[in-house]
Amino acid sequence: MKLSGRDAPAYFAKPDPAKTGLLIYGADAMRVALRRQQVIAALVGPEGEAEMRLSRLSGAALRKEPAELSDALRATGFFPGPRVVFLEDAADAHTPVIEAALADWQPGDAQMIVTAGQLAARSSLRKLFEADGRLIAAGIYDDPPSRAEIETTLKAAGLAPPPSAAMGDLEALARALDPGDFAQTVERIALYKLNDPEPLSSEEIALLAPASVEAGIDDVIHVVAEAQAAAIGPIVQRLRAQGVQPVALCIAAARHFRTLHAAACDPGGPAQGIARVRPPVFGPRRDRMLRQAQRWGPAKLEQALRLLLETDLTLRSAQTAPEMAILERALIRIAMMGGA
DSSP: OEEOTTTHHHHHHSOOTTOSEEEEEOSOHHHHHHHHHHHHHHHHOTTTTTTTOEEEEEHHHHHHOTHHHHHHHHOOOSSOSOOEEEEEEEOGGGHHHHHHHHHTOOTTSOEEEEEESOOOTTOHHHHHHHHOTTEEEEEOOSOOOOHHHHHHHHHHTTOOOOOHHHHHHHHHHHHHSOHHHHHHHHHHHHHHTTTOOSOOOHHHHHHHSOOSSOHHHHHHHHHHHTTOGGGHHHHHHHHHHTTOOHHHHHHHHHHHHHHHHHHHTOTTOHHHHHHTOSSOOOHHHHHHHHHHHHHHHHHHHHHHHHHHHHHHHHHHSSOOSOHHHHHHHHHHHHHHHHHO
16 A cells, blocks of 8 residues: 555654555655664654664565564564564565565564665565555655644654744754654753753753854854944954864855845745845844845845955955955944945
């Protein structure tokens, strides 16, 4: 039986123990592994592996010893409870072996969980699982997780669904990060919120989300965007002492102002533009960038970007002037544009 993308998350969270086997396939190995872990944990419980109710086989090993799959499915466990045989890295070459093992399957035998890479529609392995009513085939694609999937991830980490604003930030974060990175971020949030009765806030998500720009560079860019020309010199000198390269700082400033320009030019207004930023920004930093985009407007932001481009070309040319001084002068000029 083929499992649709809409029904798959609910099945992964609560798989049918009466089914004989499940095939999970997809191009993204991390997404497939996360779903496989979820299904196996739901079937055998947290102590399943410790109680030897989980057997692992690899596709390479199965080629050498085809009988291992049938033996593992029929083996009797020492501890009571459901058993799972997990076959990793399967391919069409394993279809005859899997088909033979399924032919001998009897109620009470272990359930088979098979993972594979991307499989075409004509794949013999897919056809085997899709055509048999005892089996299920589920494809994993690179679609962003739904709200229900995010809530499942939060629940697994021991977190209650947050208020709507914070949930929106989590949805944006889930779209920007790989599944594994997002799961790790949620675990970090759960540790931070341990024994904290207050609901999760956007500020806390911003604090714990992976940073996209080094903090010191971020400071000076915000100072420039907020037209605080007098504060630029000391911060630039501190960054220079830390070994920050002028070209890297210029690139980061250009990235920031391109983001502001995109937000200011968005048809839905700067607020919607900031919401579309990738990677997403959260909490106070998002509000800060929104105010900057509203203050500058498209025309001034284009002037700032033009000056940053000219400065970048100068820094990369064969000039003899001190590079950090050139950049500092350009940043001061931009700050003065914003204050005009």
